[in-house]
Amino acid sequence: MGFNLVRLIALLTVLPILGIVAYIIxxxxxxxxxxxxxxxxxxxxxxxxxxxxxxGTFYLTIGTALFAVPLGVAAGIYISEYAKDTLWTxxxxxxxxxxxxxxxxxYGLFGLGLFVIxxxxxxxxxxxxxxxxxxxxxxxxxxxxxxxxxxxxxxxIVGRSxxxxxxxxxxxxxxxxxxxxxxxGVILGLERAAGETAPILFTGAAFFLPRLPSSxxxxxxxxxxxxxxxxxQVPGMPVQIQYGTVVVLLIYALGMxxxxxxxxxxxxxxxQW
Amino acid sequence: MxxxxxxxxxxxVQYLDGMESLRGITLDVEPxxxxxxxxxxxxxxxxxxxxxxxxxxxxxxxxMEGELLFHGKNLLDxxxxxxxxxxxxxxxxxxxxxxxxxxxxxxxFGLEAAGEKDKKKMDxxxxxxxxxxxxxxxxxxxxxxxxxxxxxxxQQRMCLARVxxxxxxxxxxxxxxxxxxxxxxxxxxxxxxxxKEKYTFILVPNNVSQAARMADTAAFFLQxxxxxxxxxxxxFVTPKDKRTQDYVEGRFG
Numbered sequence: 001m002g003f004n005l006v007r008l009i010a011l012l013t014v015l016p017i018l019g020i021v022a023y024i025i026x027x028x029x030x031x032x033x034x035x036x037x038x039x040x041x042x043x044x045x046x047x048x049x050x051x052x053x054x055x056g057t058f059y060l061t062i063g064t065a066l067f068a069v070p071l072g073v074a075a076g077i078y079i080s081e082y083a084k085d086t087l088w089t090x091x092x093x094x095x096x097x098x099x100x101x102x103x104x105x106x107y108g109l110f111g112l113g114l115f116v117i118x119x120x121x122x123x124x125x126x127x128x129x130x131x132x133x134x135x136x137x138x139x140x141x142x143x144x145x146x147x148x149x150x151x152x153x154x155x156x157i158v159g160r161s162x163x164x165x166x167x168x169x170x171x172x173x174x175x176x177x178x179x180x181x182x183x184x185g186v187i188l189g190l191e192r193a194a195g196e197t198a199p200i201l202f203t204g205a206a207f208f209l210p211r212l213p214s215s216x217x218x219x220x221x222x223x224x225x226x227x228x229x230x231x232x233q234v235p236g237m238p239v240q241i242q243y244g245t246v247v248v249l250l251i252y253a254l255g256m257x258x259x260x261x262x263x264x265x266x267x268x269x270x271x272q273w
Numbered sequence: 274m275x276x277x278x279x280x281x282x283x284x285x286v287q288y289l290d291g292m293e294s295l296r297g298i299t300l301d302v303e304p305x306x307x308x309x310x311x312x313x314x315x316x317x318x319x320x321x322x323x324x325x326x327x328x329x330x331x332x333x334x335x336x337m338e339g340e341l342l343f344h345g346k347n348l349l350d351x352x353x354x355x356x357x358x359x360x361x362x363x364x365x366x367x368x369x370x371x372x373x374x375x376x377x378x379x380x381x382f383g384l385e386a387a388g389e390k391d392k393k394k395m396d397x398x399x400x401x402x403x404x405x406x407x408x409x410x411x412x413x414x415x416x417x418x419x420x421x422x423x424x425x426x427x428q429q430r431m432c433l434a435r436v437x438x439x440x441x442x443x444x445x446x447x448x449x450x451x452x453x454x455x456x457x458x459x460x461x462x463x464x465x466x467x468x469k470e471k472y473t474f475i476l477v478p479n480n481v482s483q484a485a486r487m488a489d490t491a492a493f494f495l496q497x498x499x500x501x502x503x504x505x506x507x508x509f510v511t512p513k514d515k516r517t518q519d520y521v522e523g524r525f526g
C-alpha cells in the first residue's frame with residue numbers, strides 16, 4: 001500500500017517530462033528535414049532552416065568547455081586533494097555554493113559588464129562563452145570534487161608509500177578512477193550552458209545573422225535565444241518552425257545527457273573497488 | 274656489530290586528536306634480520322612504521338620529536354626527501370590493497386614514479402620482483418589483467434613485489450598475513466626467511482605465535498611505550514617484564 005503510493009508519486013514526476021517531450025516531438029517532428037538543419041533562415045526567419053543557430057550553440061558549448069573544464073577540474077582537484085580545512089577554503093566553498101545559486105540573468109549582466117564592455121570583447125562568442133563558463137564552473141568544480149572524494153583514501157596512501165609524489169598519485173591513480181564522474185559532471189554542466197538564454201542575451205547572441213560567425217569575436221545565433229526570438233518577436237511565425245527548433249535543442253541537450261549516462265554506466269562496470 | 278639499520282632515540286609522536294602516540298621509544302633495528310614489533314592494538318606499532326617512512330606526514334600530527342637515524346641522517350628532519358626515503362623503506366599493509374591498475378602496472382608504479390623510462394629495464398625489474406615475491410609463475414601470462422582478479426593471497430604477494438621492485442633496504446610489514454589463509458601466510462613468512470640476508474625486515478605480526486616464529490629481535494609495545502626489547506627469542510621464553518609475560522602467555526590482548 002505505502003509502496004504503491006511511493007510508486008505512484010514517482011510516476012507522477014515522470015509524467016510531465018514525458019508529456020512535454022512527446023508533445024513537442026509530435027508538434028515539431030514534421031518540420032525536421034535536412035534542409036531545416038542545414039539552411040540559413042529566410043523570409044524574416046519565417047522559412048528556411050536554423051543552421052546558424054545550431055552551429056552557434058555548438059560553438060558556445062565548445063567555447064564554454066575550453067574555459068570551464070580546465071579551470072573547474074583544476075579547482076576541484078585543489079579543493080579535494082590539496083586544500084587544508086581552513087577558514088580560507090571554507091570561504092571558497094561557500095563562494096562556489098553561492099555561485100551555483102545565482103540566477104542566470106545575473107551572469108548575463110555580469111558578462112555584459114566585464115567581458116563585453118570592460119574587456120572590450122563586444123557581443124561575441126568569446127564573451128558569451130566566458131559568461132557561460134562562469135555559470136558552469138560551480139557544477140564542474142563540485143562534481144569533480146565529489147568524484148575525487150569517492151576514490152578510496154587507501155589508494156592515496158599506497159601511492160605515496162611507493163615513493164610517488166602527491167601529484168603522481170593523483171594523476172596516475174586517483175584521476176583515472178574519478179574521470180567518469182568528472183566527465184559526467186562536465187557534460188551535465190555544459191548541457192545546461194547550451195540551453196541557457198539569459199547569460200548570452202547581452203553577451204553574444206544575435207537576433208538574426210544569415211551567415212555563420214567568422215571569428216570568436218563575432219556575435220552568433222544560438223538555439224535557445226532563437227527560440228525566444230521566433231516565439232515572441234516575429235509576427236506571423238509558423239508554429240512548426242518554433243516547435244522544430246525546440247525539438248532540435250531538446251535532442252542536442254538529451255543527446256549530451258545520454259552520452260553522460262553511457263559513460264557513467266560503462267565506468268561502473270569497470271570500477272575496481 | 275655491523276651498522277644498525279635504524280636507530281630510534283627517544284622518539285615521540287602525538288596526533289592532533291590526542292590519539293595513539295609514541296612516548297619516547299628507544300631501540301635499534303638490526304640489519305639483515307626480522308625485527309618483530311608486537312603487542313596489543315593501540316600500542317603504537319603502526320605509528321612507528323608510519324613515522325619511519327614518513328607516511329605519517331599524511332596524518333594530522335601535533336608533535337614529532339626525537340631521533341630516527343637512517344645512515345646517520347635523522348629522518349624527522351625537514352630536509353628529508355620523503356619520496357626517496359619511501360623507496361628505500363617500503364611498507365606492506367595488513368590488507369592487500371591492489372591499485373586499480375593491471376598487475377604489471379601495480380609493480381611498475383613505484384619505478385615509474387621514480388622516473389624509470391626504459392621499458393626493457395622496467396620489464397626486467399617487474400619480473401624479478403614478482404619472482405622474489407614467488408608470484409611470477411602464477412601471473413606471468415596475465416600481467417595485463419586487473420590486479421583485483423588475483424586472490425587475496427596473490428594480491429598480498431603482489432603488494433610485496435610492488436615494494437621489492439624498488440629494491441628497498443628495509444621492508445616493513447604491518448600484519449601482512451592478517452587477511453590471508455595459512456598457505457598464503459606460509460608463503461609470505463618463507464619469503465622473509467629466504468631473503469633476510471639481503472633485506473632488513475620490520476614485522477608487526479598478527480599474533481604472538483607468528484611473533485615467536487619469526488623474530489630475530491623482538492620489541493613489545495604497550496600503549497605507546499616500549500616495554501621490553503630482546504635479541505633472539507628470549508623475550509618469548511623468559512620475559513623480564515610482568516606485562517610482557519602476561520601478553521605472551523595470552524592473559525590479555
